[in-house]
Amino acid sequence: MELKDLNLPHDQTAPRTHAEALRFVSQLTKESFAMILAGGRGTRLMQLTEARAKPAVPFGGKFRIIDFTLSNCVNSGVRRIAVATQYKAHSLIRHIQRGWSFLDGRFGEFIQLLPAQQQVLDSWYRGTADAVFQNLGILRRHAPRYVLVLSGDHVYKMDYGRMLAFHVHKQADLTAACVEVPLADAGSFGVMAVDEQERIVSFAEKPAQPQPDPGRPGVALASMGVYVFNTEFLYEQMTRDADDPRSSHDFGKDVIPYLVPRYRVYAHRFAESSVGVGPDGVPYWRDVGTVDAYWEANMELTKVVPELNLYDRDWPVWTHQEQLPPAKFVFDDEGRRGMAVDSLVSGGCIISGAVVRRSLLFSDVHVECCSLVEDSVILPNVRVGQNVVLKRVVLDRGCKIPERMEIGVDPDEDRKRYHVTAGGVTLVTPAMLGQPVFGIR
Secondary structure, eight states: OOOGGEEEEOOOOOSSSSSHHHHHHHHHTTTTTEEOOOOOOOOOGGGGGGGSOGGSEEEETTTEEEHHHHHHHHHHHHOOOEEEEOOTOOOHHHHHHHSOOOOOOGGGGEEEEEOOOOOOSSSSOHHHHHHHTTTTHHHHHHHOOOOEESSSSEOOOBBBHHHHHHHHHTTTTTTEEEEEEEEEGGGSSSSEEOOOOOOOEEEESSSSSSBBBBBBTTEEEEEEEEEEEEEEHHHHHHHHTTTOTTTTOOOIIIHHHHHHTTEEEEEEEEGGGGGGGGTTTTTTTOOOSSSHHHHHHHHHTTSSSSSSSOOOOSSSSOOOOOOOOOEEEOOOEEEEEEEEEEEEOOOOOOESOOEEEEEEESSSOOTTTTEEEEEEEEEEEEEEOOOOOOEEEOOTTOOEEEEOOOEEEEEHHHHSSEEEEEEOOOOEEEEGGGGGOOOOO
């Protein structure tokens, strides 16, 4: 990290050297508290979120979506973290308890789970802002100087310390992280317009006609759902919003549009704090909010040089590690050769005389003799019988595919039983196969 990269003021109080700059950012992260909003349904993921919240959906062979936000916090030095849960949170809570218990309370590090408890109102969380409002008592107890409000359902790698430094330099009340997206896709996001100082001059949630970034007609600035608040300002605004009967208590729909014309609200460009870039030089951020987007993001990982680097030891993605044996490939006979090409195969998998191409297999997946798996995402604990053909398929956890079944070959037949997306991806769950759903999802 270069000192200039921190974008700090050049006066007598600013860090003068690289070491001072790092200490400056370290102090900011120590004074910060992260509130991760992880209660969303994720309805556009269809049956993948029938039994789990979107942040708990498996991703990348061994992770859950929320692991990326949590890892960003820990790697950035923000180690006072709360996770607000609500919708079908059991698997999410269990995952955090198992995989994120390594933070040491003796050093003031922790991850607290904040399920909706009706502590303040006789209601569950009514929106993203209300989830923060109902937990203001916990924030006050820890007395941070800054609060990071983060979405738990995006995949990206970001140094929050750089964003905090930007926030302090701008003397902002609120800083919102933004990512550049094609103007044609911007209607699915909160879209902001900024002036030459990066101050936000307008904000619209999912506008019908998004505004382009000045001087760049084909690009818009989309909100990432990543915010830095001065703590006292957050208390004030969450209380004001809670008392507003016209508000839906959502950051994108209500809070940010209200604050933009009245306070110092700045945009922080993701490119300035992203960790690593893909082969095309573009920072990696994905909203895997649809089955097509989820499938595509997983498929990207099977490329020779993927856009998301999961092999970076300087910024690791932490998760719960199951104790499983290595992946195993057996039989080397003509027509019965266990092999995987351009694929990710996780621990506990057995490829028994089958062929796997351009696919991602999560842990404990067994593929039996003479089967073919292509361009597919197979979640944990799946069993694929003999002589099966799977193409452009997402198989949910615990599916058992009978022998000689073909999925992804005839879309018209698939639609009679499964969910086929507009992009031609077939989603299959145990319930669709007439199989019972047991255990944690």
